Amino acid sequence: MIKTVIKKGAYFDSVSLMQVAKKLNSVPGVLDSAVVMATKENKGIIKASGLLTPEILKAGDSDLAIAVSAKTPAAAEAAFKAADELLNRKPAQPSGGADRKAAGLDDAFKSLEGANLAVISVAGRFAGALAADCLEKGLNVMLFSDNIPVETEVALKKAAVKKGLLVMGPDCGTAIINGAPIAFANSVRRGNIGVVAAAGTGLQEVTTLISNEGAGISQAIGTGGRDVKLEVGALTFIQALRMLAADPGTEVILLVSKPPHPAILKKITAEIKKIEKPVVAVFLGGEIKEKLKENFYPAKTLEEAAYKAACLGRGWAIAKAREMIYDMNLKSLALAKKEALRKKKTSCLRGLFTGGTFVSEAQVILPEMLGAVLSNAPLDKKNKLKNSMQLSGHAVIDLGEDEFTVGRPHPMIDFSLRNKLIVSEAKRPEVSVLLLDLVLGYGANLNPLEDIMPSLVEAFIQNKELSIVASVTGTETDPQARFKVVKALEAAGVLVMPSNAGACRLAGEIIRMAAKR
């Protein structure tokens, strides 16, 4: 059936009307429709489609005609109602494009006056050329993208150094510049401690620990893990170190990395010696023993480094850092004793990590307590897991390694793989302690509790002897709010420690005490 409505003296431009007709055709039961001003030409056009009714024929140039061919009268009515709504619709917000997306780099550069940093996270094969264009425009660059050839990295960094610009990355997940969190980063206090890190999670751990202790961050510069390898020669690491040395807002410098190539370490230590400001350094698994200068403070763990820097930053005696760790250990010893009571004498620890640096830190702490600890990312090659999906003995795995992340988001965002492992490892009779990290902040999973809780509950049901020890990397001002996450985890029976190192020590202590019993 064909139904018609004429609206006298209503003017709409033809394009708006075509848009309305397009929408009417998607109303269920509507076969065809016409929404036109009833001019002679339009009558001719709708005649061809069989919608020209006597009412429309009678209507004049200044009348709006709506004709609907529909299966049922109700469908036609629905269409007329939809037409009314569409014709009387007001734009949702005044147009003007306050948050307009720029069409490309040139457009963005023109539209944001004073732009000084480009954050690039496009596919690696395109990122190098894009970064080069940004440097050309005088922009500092953070390259979140990975899979960029090392030659490209070197070329970019050399060009940047020449221009006095900074290239963070490739594969740099985090930074804090002028107080602003970039990519995967936490909301931390501003302060006088400047960080250079070739380890992403390491940067997040030290900046949050410092912030949670009441000190603050001036700048935190990520370099990308490959920067301290021989091929790249710490181009960014050294440049960042110099920038912090010259920065009036930075009074303490904190360096975080896995052990650099020996030749590169030499370059870095030479640079440290030139700096007047106090320098704290943690090279996980390769502590600097040499006293480089009077106010140089090596550290074994991220935690120790963060607390030392925090003490320096707040003007406290450096010895206070040890006291802070000692106090934490006292509490965890009592906890460990209680947990050990529920366990068999021999049991294994499994660390399931989303942050790569934490896997390194765990391997600095745990072997001293438990002996050999296997890993898919071992500090010592002889501890390499034969099969990353088949854990044996005491083992810690990095779920952010390429073998796990191909074709899926990073495990800090997508918990599904680790959730599966939490349950499957809990079911193993030899396992009695699970060690986890939970990284909060921008870029990370915004609903961590919702996603992780079911697997934790299931794990406790499956294994009555199980202890789950976790660290929560984050601050109260992070979008997820650390205390909320900690409270919920504790309510579920998880033992939460302030730092990953603290969690590692507690987990190790539980196993050790169970064995002694």
Next chain:
Amino acid sequence: MKLFETELRVINIGLESFRQGLNDCGVKSVQAQFKPPLSAEAGLFAKAAKHSARIAKANGKALGRILAAKPALVGMGIALDVIPGMKRDLILHAGPPVTWERMCGPMRGGIMAALMYEGLAANPKEAEKLAASGRIKYEPCHEHNAVGPMAGIISASMPVFIVKNEEHGNFAYATQNEGLGKVLRYGAYGPEVIERLKWMEKTLYPTLKAAIESLGRIDLKTMVAQALHMGDEVHNRNRAGTSLLYRALAPAVIKTCKDPETAAKSLEFINGNDHFFLNLSMALSKASLDAGRGVKDSSVVVVMARNGTDFGVQLSGTGGRWFTGPAQVPDALYFPGYSKADANPDIGDSAITETNGLGGFAIAAAPAIVQFVGGKAADALNYTLAMYEITAGESNIYKIPALDFRGTPTGIDVIKVARSGILPFIDTGVAHKNAGVGQVGAGVLSAPPEPFTKAFEYFAKNLK
């Protein structure tokens, strides 16, 4: 070293969620869209970059000539008499070269209409047979200094406008616009189509010819500049341009036409066709862009044209070579009773307006037609703003009020297109895919990537 002492301002390219942390602490940022480059041959980009100074100079020269062009309507004539190389058995068509076998429905229909109009065939059946016989030759309008909307058919006895670039002395030609509905340029070939064409030849043409002669010339360049300030982009909207032309012509028509009835009918025809000006904005664009041809090492696009089968591109620095790829079906709003299934792939020489910085490139000047691009005035602004990413410069005369009178993006640089992956944005009418039906809608589309990829790769490979 300055980074720490200045306010942080971030361009974010890639994951949009990274702006959250910046927003939360009040850092200004802008999201830049990213598209992969058109060509995978990184070496060619490097080569183009190496020669960038020379190319920029060549493009500056080509664009300078395009912008300096002064197109004016100086007269009318019969195609056979005025179009270079025109012959009785030759039919000019839109877009790059195409054989009868590969032609789409509307172009075939237009040719059949032209053959009947020329008296070479008595009916559609005869016309189709003759068209396919090999006795009729087909060549692009663009290879004869001409342009035609949609099918773009020009046959020997059709009257054409003569547009002269008074700065460089070259000419461009285009037919008179037939109006909307069942018309030749959309492939319709019924008796009413031929009848109208005959009337346009016998009545409208002599009337307008006399009027233009009495005026001497009509300055089209300033007319287009004014039309942009009145809400036209002179491709999909020509209401202002047509009105301005009408104002210029009417007194002269009254003065020169002896028969008041003829004068009234002729003026009424123009008045009744909001697209009458389109063919002139196309000829103006053609006359301007032809002046930018043949500049060695210039990567500026001087032609974008479609024949309903292929989309073709020519560059200033690569002579008469066509770079082609399949034409696409536009994203359109359709007339009642029609849908995308009825639509023919994109067709017509009218993309010459975009090539000249008008049409889709100037859509920010035409808020009345923003429904084609999403419905908000800001959408139209964004489309125009995006085109600055791929052009060598900006117009010195065609300006957009809503962009504080910034010149329209002009002189598409194929290197920028290939690098940014941003494709030219084109306004267009939509023809029914079958011959004889006519227009079924109007809309917009981005040019297909292939012709630009090919043009870039050829250009870069041949840089010396």
